[in-house]
Each structure stands twice: as C-alpha cells, then as structure tokens.
Amino acid sequence: MTGPAGVRKVVTVVDEVLLELGRPVASPVRRVAAAAVIRNPWAGRGFVADLQPEVEALAPELAQLLTDRLLSELGGVDRVEAFGKAAVVGLDGESEHGGALIHTPYFGNVLRELTEGTSIIVFSDDQLPAGEPLTVPLWHKTAAATRSHYQTVQIRIPDAPRPDEIVVIAAAASGPRPNARIGDRRTDPVVRLADLPMETAR
Template sequence: MSGLRKVVTVVDEVLMDLGRPVATPVRRVAAAAVIRNPWAGRGFVADLQPGVESLAPGLGRLLTDRLIGALGGAERVEAFGKAAVVGLDGELEHGGALIHTPYFGNVLRELTEGTSIIVFSDDRLAAGAPLTVPLWHKTAAATRSHYQTVQIRVPDAPRPDEIVVVAAAASGPRPNARIGDRRSDPVVRLADLENAR
C-alpha cells in the first residue's frame, strides 16, 4: 500500500478487576496503520474522494484482518470502533475522510459481521500522543455492557505529514458489566427528576 510506514497492534486482555476475576476475560485490540497524508502540504483540497477511494478500502481490510487475527475470528468480535489521528500539518477532515465513508466503515463492518453504525474518535495530535478509541456492540449499539474504550499510542506517529488510522474491537463486554441495558431502562424525564428533589 502506497505511503504505509508501519502497522502497530495493541492487545489488552482483562483477567482481574479490583482484585477479583472477571466473569469472562475480555480481549480488546487496536490496530493502527501509519500512512503518509496524501493531502498534506497541498493547501485546501476541495475533493478528497480520489484519495479516499484509493486508500480507505485497503486500510479497512488490513486493520480488520489484524483485529480478527488477534481475537481468533470474526465471530469473536463483539464490539468495534474506529479512529484517526492527523499530524499537525493536516486537517481533521483528512482523517475523517479515511474513516467516515463506506470505503472504510463498510469493510470493517462486513468483515467483522457487524450491522451497527461504528462509533469513532478523531483528533489532530503530535507524535506519540495517546488516542482513546470508543467501542460498542457490533450488532446492537444500545447494549450498554459493551460501551468501553481501548487506548493506542504510536511513539513516533503521526509525523506532521502523516495520519494514523485505527480499527479496534473487543471480544466481550466491559469487565463485570452490570448497569443494565438501554432497552430495559425506565422512562426518565427531566421534569420527574426535578420533582424528586
């Protein structure tokens, strides 16, 4: 892939929480591709579509393959998310162009057998800054137990003219999740809360 400098994969496996074993060990993975920003140094580029079409599908496949490999198959992916970090010479829109289109998102969703919209984060940061990537359930976004995050940091990226593109996934819910589900919540209105004071 043109402009690809490195790929970093971070695996976080939670076995204990607050000194007690978690009900089901959870593995969270973030895979990041460091690429040259194709729009850096060109001033305002009105049409980002050609770059998106040439880069995003390959990035989606590369990073999703890393996630699936680390978790042991698409069926082991329960939650997913995506992110982009733009170097200081780029626009936030450059990262968004690579992750917020079907050329990336649909690849990630299809390969992980998901149907939900994919939660995301993006930022413009100096090299080595950490990025927190949110995750939620791949087929039931309202499943509160799977609301969690994974953090990734690439010490030498993004350089000012680079973008770090991230796909992330988890094999299960947060450790010891127990705050219920949005579908079973009571109806709570602001007026009711104000009257309860």
C-alpha cells in the same frame, strides 16, 4: 503491506482484562486496536477540495489490513462483539483528512462486512503531534444500544503521526466490560427531569 496506501508501520495494541477489583472476571475480555501509520496524501498541497480519489484508493485497503489484524488477535470473526474506529492527523494536515479516511463507506462498510457487524461504527478523531494518546470508543457490532459493550481502548504511537502523516485505527473487543451490570436501554425506566428528586432552580 506496501503500495498506494504508503503504510510506514502497523502497530497493534492488545488489552486483556483478567482481574477486576482483585477478583477474576467471569469471562476475560480482550480489546484490540490496530493502527496503520500512513503518509498523508493531502499534506503539502494546501486546501484540496475533492478528497474522493485518495479515499477510494486508500480507505478500503486500510480497512482490510486493520480488520485482518483485529481478527487475528481476537481469534476470528466470531470473537468480535464490539468495534470502533479512529484517526489521528499530523500537524501539517487538517482534521478532515482523517475523517475522509474513516467516515465513508470505503472504510466503514469494509470493516463492518469483515466483522459481520450491522451497527454504525462509533469513532474518535483528532489532530495531534507524535506520541499523544488517543482513546478509541467501542460498542456492540450489531446492537449499538447494548450498554454493556460501551468501552474504550487507548493507543499511543511514540513516533506517529509525524506532521505529514495520518494514523488510521480500527478497534474491536471480544465481549462486554468486565462485570457489566448497569442494565440496558431495553429495560430502563422512563426518566424525566421533572420527576427526579433534585433541585432544578438556579
């Protein structure tokens, strides 16, 4: 991919869980994070009040690129059960630059439509030097309160982001956590602090 998005490289991380506590999991879960390293379009320009023009130009293209990678690694849209997104801004930018590229409909709606999701997309973002890891959270693409699908995937790119770059990430999983068994919000009891057997005095 070349052109206005200024993509320097694309990195895909695949994490497939086959054993848990030495036992084969009933249904192996594949988690994927796809990251695009791009030149920060606002770096070196000081405070830019209106980020919208660059967002409209870059975010949909990045969402398409990264979602295509997710679907390829997972085997199609029907294999996507959970999703998430993230951004890492280099030290010459500001955290709002990453937020601008992932927290608007120009990215989120494209990712959601291509994965046939309906949930709000869970996220993480940070401003970091090159090589630092970022943990990307995931949850169910159509039922965000489904606790079994709360999980994470970590990504680290040794040479990114450079100070004038942003790493934009989309992530997905093919299923829930291995051996998920802590219930669900739909079946949880009502829990109130006053009813718990704990000392509340300080």
